Amino acid sequence: MKITKIETFQLEWAEPGQGFRSAFVRVEGEDGLFGLGETSPMQGGLASLIVIANDMARDLVGQDVLDQAVLLDRLLHKCMKLGPEGVVTGAIAALDIAMWDLKGKLLDLPVYKLLGGAWQGRLPCYSSMGGGAANTVDWLVKTAMQRVETERPAALKLRRDGDRTKQDLDVAGDIAKARAVRKALGDDFPLAFDANNGYSLGAAIRVGRELEDLGYIWFEEPLQHYNVAATGELARRLDITVSAGEQTYTLQGVKDLIEAGVRMVQPDIIKMGGISGLMQCQAIAAAHGVELAPHQTQPTIGHMANLHMLSTIMLRSKPVELCDGWERADSVFRNPSRPVDGHFILPTAPGLGLEFDAAAMTRRSIPVRAQ
Template identity: 65%
Template sequence: MKITKVETFQVDWSGEGLPGGQDRPAGRKGPRSAFVRIETDDGLFGMGEASPMQGGLASLVIIAQDMAPALIGADPLDHAILLDTLMHKCIKLGPEGAMTGALAALDTALWDLKGKALGQPIYKLLGGAWRKQMPCYASIGGNAWRTVDEVLAVVERRVEKEKPAAVKIRWDGDRTRQDVDIAGDIRKAAAVRKLLGDDFVLGFDANNGYSIGGAMRVGRALEDLGYTWFEEPVQHYHISAMGEVAQRLDITVSAGEQTYTLQGLKDLINAGVRMVQPDITKMGGITGLMQCAAIAHAHGVELVPHQTQPSLGHLANLHVLSTLIHLSKPVELADGWERAGAIFENPSEPKNGLFTVPDAPGLGAVFDQSELQRRSVPISI
């Protein structure tokens, strides 16, 4: 079996009637995901997804220009050697950011291909699933711009619709400013607690919005309100500051969605962070997330991956999480997850608050090929 083609493209999640996004007004682009497809000489293919920041365009260009030529003619079962070679070939582009996202997409595509070649779902190739169903938590963004009543309305709507095991309210504020409205943030957190009751599991994602002092003030309030975790209270690149907040608060402080390497994850843990949240579309794909799981297990910290992509990244995430013996938190279900349903014949969506891991070979994705083609935007270099 040899690789014959590596194709990179975006998937346009805009409204109906937009074939490839081409009839959108000039200069405007809707949300897009970054996909890669690897084909072999025996007719099999594997699909992967890169981090979608700015549509994942940088990662896709790196794949198309710098990585794909080295994969043509290679045996896809030489998976680890191929990706380690590409990482060191392109190391001066990273090792963090777009290059790591590119490797994550290729890694997932190669696992998908391997599962199809062997006729097995990925979780079987990883050693088997401890569980085939996992509860979701509703990750609700945009609350920096909402009033208290607006926050409550969207939380109530999501809980009623999705039946999640937990809710995380996210701020998504202006990252160039800190401590903008601490008192208002605490009021919103208190209102959500009152709405959902004392026993409902709640998380608070500050999206890097506070100084150390601001984070301490909000964190103490969250402790009093019975919140379970406090996500990225300070800027992610201030690892020592993140660790200081984590060590001074009783509430579990989490971080890591903007961490791209195992070394970076290790640094967060050594700083004192007790819950790490790497993203499979950034952190080396399936192979990288399994390595993160081993590091987290060895240090006795929780692994709760960040996952806002409702399609291939989400499926890959489910396969990995199903294999973990100690899964301490539900699986993230972010805003706008319905958008991916159009391209799948078997969209992965929560049923009564539960995700089910697919049993079909590879990732288990079955595509509506005509819809996927309609929404595809090729990458030319």
Template identity: 70%
Template sequence: MKITKIEAFQVTMGNGDGWMPKSAFVRIETEDGAFGMGEASPMLGGYASLVVVARDLAPALIGKDVLDHAILVDRLFHKCVKLGPEGVATAALAAVDIALWDLKGKLFGQPVYKLLGGAWTTSLPCYSSVGGNAARSVDEVVREVEARVAKERPAAVKIRWDGDRTRQDVDIAGDIAKAKAVRKLLGDGFPIGFDANNGYSVGGAMRVGRALEDLGYDWFEEPVQHYNVRAMGEVAQRLDITVSAGEQTYTLQAVRDLIEAGVRMVQPDIVKMGGITGMMRCAALAHAAGVELVPHQTQPVVGHLANLHVLSTLMHLSKPVELADMWERGSPVFVNPAEPKDGRFHLPSAPGLGVEIHQEEFDRRAVLVAQ
């Protein structure tokens, strides 16, 4: 089956405001009209990755056989390797890869998880990922977490800081006070993660990490700058709490570097590094190294469903699936946004990813990136 058209769209989501107002989608179509949908990282609207898709990847895909998927992906990676490979190019490739998997599932009449080898479960618990806490008071953090737990009924909670990355160790005492208040709210034994969003020096991370250990937190995410792999590894090796990293890691080799540095929970994102193919390779790497794979995932539909298909195939799934802020923004454009039911995500059984589109609304909100 030959590829005849590739389109790249930037789409306004929700009300077009907030921390992530636009998303980046790719549509790959074959000669008989079948199509697959993919998603790229939405950082800065995802526009740069969409340009790479439209200008560099799409021409190389026209006329190619969909079932030559692995060859196509590797050729495209090396075609654009001098653009990174970390960042824009691999996010573009992730969108293409996800679209190809969606398309193959439709062509074979099977959900993607079947093509990946089958699902251990099609019902996965979620964790509420609560952002923006650097700017909140202790009481405001507690109210926000309390509201999300009541609405989403998660199996765990992660509190995120989302602070100014040009400043370190801004309010360590205040951060610890917020962590204590959330523990008091949720009670002993409730699983909680703490995402520093790269906010500390090594010394600051050690101080906060020790406090989190005393409070019984389950993981400490990206305590130092993500690009300082040595520092991340030092913190991971010196603390007892699980230190996680990898949401800003774009290649399998970079994930390996984190593991070799001492990180024991890796969190690559399916719309940033290699799509479904890349995430399955990460799963094999994590399994071989004996570390946890807990992907970062903030997108409300296409990336979310792709992530669920991969996670359903993992034998030792150690943590719930991330449910970030503003997941409701997918509902005007898609029939099935990332809405949990009784604290769980339920994987579609339809062919491909199971994405359902409100086509008129999609067309109204979409801007086509020209080749």
């Protein structure tokens, strides 16, 4: 099937003018079938959408969507001088997801079938709860208990969400919050802690050892993401699983984390190559005996793509991320993936399996065209 049109647009989560924006791409084929993809919504995803519109779309029109890997590798290397990490890999991710969606519709199969089949159709989720640095112990405990009661997750992750330009602002306070949530939820409930790059190596060792004593199951991004060697050293010095990779945008970057000593990697499907990128990450993680637990906060297209990919992993050991605000864009998608008894249900319809309200999509869309 030849690609006939590429459209890039932002989508406002709330009514126009009232909310943040997602960043979507639409890849259309000859017979009117189309696939939808998503890139990172940071700063509205505008940079990646402009790269697609300016530097990628014209090279895809007229090409066969089944030549996806060749086409996207060519575009990655064409745009190499733009970084390429982040903006370019996010653009590739959006196009890759859209092409998988289109191929599934073309072949009348769900994406997970095209990837080799699903090991499970119900994927447990963990509740990812932000605001740890800015709020009190009492607020954190109350909110954690509410999330567990309403979402019934398999685990809960506390996120600091602090100022990334400052280190070690309130180590004692962070430990006190981790202790309070552990006490409130009991010794057996699985807990994780995301430092959001907030510590020096020494402070991370101190916090990590406290988390070990409290029975937390992983310690996410304790150090700045670019301090790969120090993150590896921390991972080797602690018993708790140290994870990283949310700000890692290439397969080579994931390899560097693993070789440094990190035993759980967390690249994001909409930041580093889409479904194809994460399938490559899973291969290298499996070869090294490392866990792959992708970062994921996107509630619609990127999230659904993540579910299809994760369902294909035989020995997947961590739940799927369910972040704050996951219900955003529900009014646009008729069947957004919501947790049911702490699980996401893998759709079986062709492509990604998403259905949307065309009128609502049009009303909330803001086109991003070539400059």
